Amino acid sequence: MKTKLFRKKSVNQLLQKHGKVQLKKTLVAFDLILLGVGAIVGTGIFILPGTVAAQYAGPGIVFSFIIAAFVCAFAAMCYSEFSSSVPVTGSAYTYSYIVFGEIIAWLVGWSLLLEYGLAVAAVATGWSSYFSSLLSGFNILLPHEVSGAFNPDNGTYINLPAVLIIFLIAGLLTLGIKESTKFNTIMVCVKVAVILLFIVVGAFYVEPTNWQPFTPFGTSGVLNAAALVFFAYLGFDAVSSAAEEVKNPQRNMPIGIIGSLFICTLLYVALSLVLTGMVSYTKLNVSDPVSFAMQMVHQDWVAGIISIGAVVGMMTVILVMLYGGTRLVYSFGRDGLLPKVLCEVHPKRKTPVKNTWIFAILVALCAGFVPLDKLTELVNMGTLLAFTVVSIGVIYLRKNKDIPNEGFKVPFFPVIPILSFVLCIFLMTQLSAHTWIACSIWMIIGIIIYFAYGKKHSVLNK
Known part of the structure; x- marks a missing residue:
């Protein structure tokens, strides 16, 4: 029984692409960097630099972003080594299958599914709000009944824009990667052009006195803010889901993962510095601090463009997270842990069309009917769990002599993987009790599905 639960995948079998079931290799390093920037730079850059600065760090939020980037960089290096050594779709799920065995892999994949699904639903809900606001600027008002989660007391029944944007992006994904x-x-x-516009225009309105004091809440405030803004970087792990569709993954995967993280850190730091220089951090606790800062200096035209940038920015997050989720479900189907229909690939487009629509419909139901404000922390829990497994998994990966040695290697081994593991565990302890309870319920559902279906139908039974 124990042997079956912890049976591992053969690396040779993985690298042979599971026979005829495989995805088309079309992506290069530049595509991966843009996928990473698309996933990371979304709602975070338009909201967090203001609200977190106002409540926790002041202008010192610049240091918070840098600290969070270092934590992410450790995890990113571990992901890079895995994805260049074993360039197969499935991200942390597939890596866990190699080093820890089937039951651990399934639970990691199940938690990642929660991350991708809720991230898409939550961002689609945020996109709906920005889109409605943008339309109202042109005197186009959406009916109240179809522009919010199901709440008869409030007069809303479905968030139709959120549902439609998910279906639109799903349709795009079925066309081909x-x-x-x-x-x-x-x-x-x-999106990047809009952010750069804010930085360039805003730089002319910076008042150095707004940076005094630079760390009004002290070192503890900066560290608390780092734990919060860490979540602005989530999404780079979705890049590793593309490993099987990448040309020369040994070279391109590390460039894509680490390159996107580096670019996003520069954007976050520069925007935060300008934002807190334009307006006192005490005034930035608003839902749209970037647009608000431009309105404060009477640059309303820039504020309008920033709203457009926010709408566009969230579309790319939906695209990359939906992509990551569909590729994860594809891996489940290919391994027999979920029905085989989920790994069927369209003969012409070489994409898992059925899987994409099934996943999109389920996520759209969440976005359309469920208010997600209390569930967003679950996204973070799923991600951090995956980070901890990948971080410690690299140590076991190095011991596996069947895996090719070429490709990226984590420097200062094993110090960086251990540091990454410890820091991720620490951040998990900062999440609320509600999050731990909800995550436990999700995991119990996953265990039931595994024993009812996955264990019997796993391809490893053969």
Whole structure:
């Protein structure tokens, strides 16, 4: 019984792409960097630098972003070694299958599914609010009944824009990964251009006195803020889901993962510095601090463009997170842990079309009917769990002599993987009791599904 639960995948079998079931290799390092920037730079950059600065760190939020980036960088290096050594779709789920065995892999994958699904639903809900606000600027008002989660007391029954944007992005994903990355490239360029516009225009309105004092809440405030803004970086792990569709993954995967993290850190730090220099941090506890800062200096035209950038920015997050979720479900189906229909690939487009629509419909139901404000921390729990497994898993990966030695290697081994593991565990302890209870319920559901279906149908039974 124990042997079956912890049976591991053969690395040779993985690298042979499971026979005929495989995805098309089309992506290069630049595509991966843009996927990473698309996933990371979303709602976080337009909201967190203001609200967290006001409540926790003041202008010192710049240090918070840098500290959080270092923590993420440790995990990113561990992901890079895995994805360049074992370039197969499935991210942390597949890596766990190799080093820890089936039951651990399933639980990691199940938690990641929660991360991707709720991230898509939550961002789609946020996108709906920004989109409605943008339309109202043109005197176009959406009916109240179809622009919010199900709440008869409030007069709302379905968040229709959130549902429609998920279906639109799902349709794009079914066309093919190359088409999806082209769309992502355009949207990321627009989003980064908007952020750079704010930085350049805002720099002329910086008042150095607004940076005094730079760390009004002290070192503890900066560290508390780092634990919060850490979640602004979530999404780079979705890049590793693309490993099987990457040309020369040994070179391109590390460039994509670490490169996107580096670019996003520069954007976060520069925007935070300008934002807290334009307006006193005490005034930034608003839902749209970036647009608010521009309105304070009477640059309303820039504020309008920033709203457009926020709408575009969230679309790329939905795209990359939905992509990561569908590729994870594809891996479940290919391994027999979920029905085989989930790993069927369209003969022409080489994408898992059925899987994409099934996942999109389930996520759209959450976005359309469920208010997600109390569940967003679950996204963080799923991610941190995956980070801890990948971090400690690298140590076991190095001991496996069947895995090719070429590709990226984590420097200062094993210090960095251990540090990454400890820091991720620490951040998990900072999450609320509600989050731990909800995550436990989700895990129990996953265990029931595994014993009722996955264990019997796993391809490793053969």
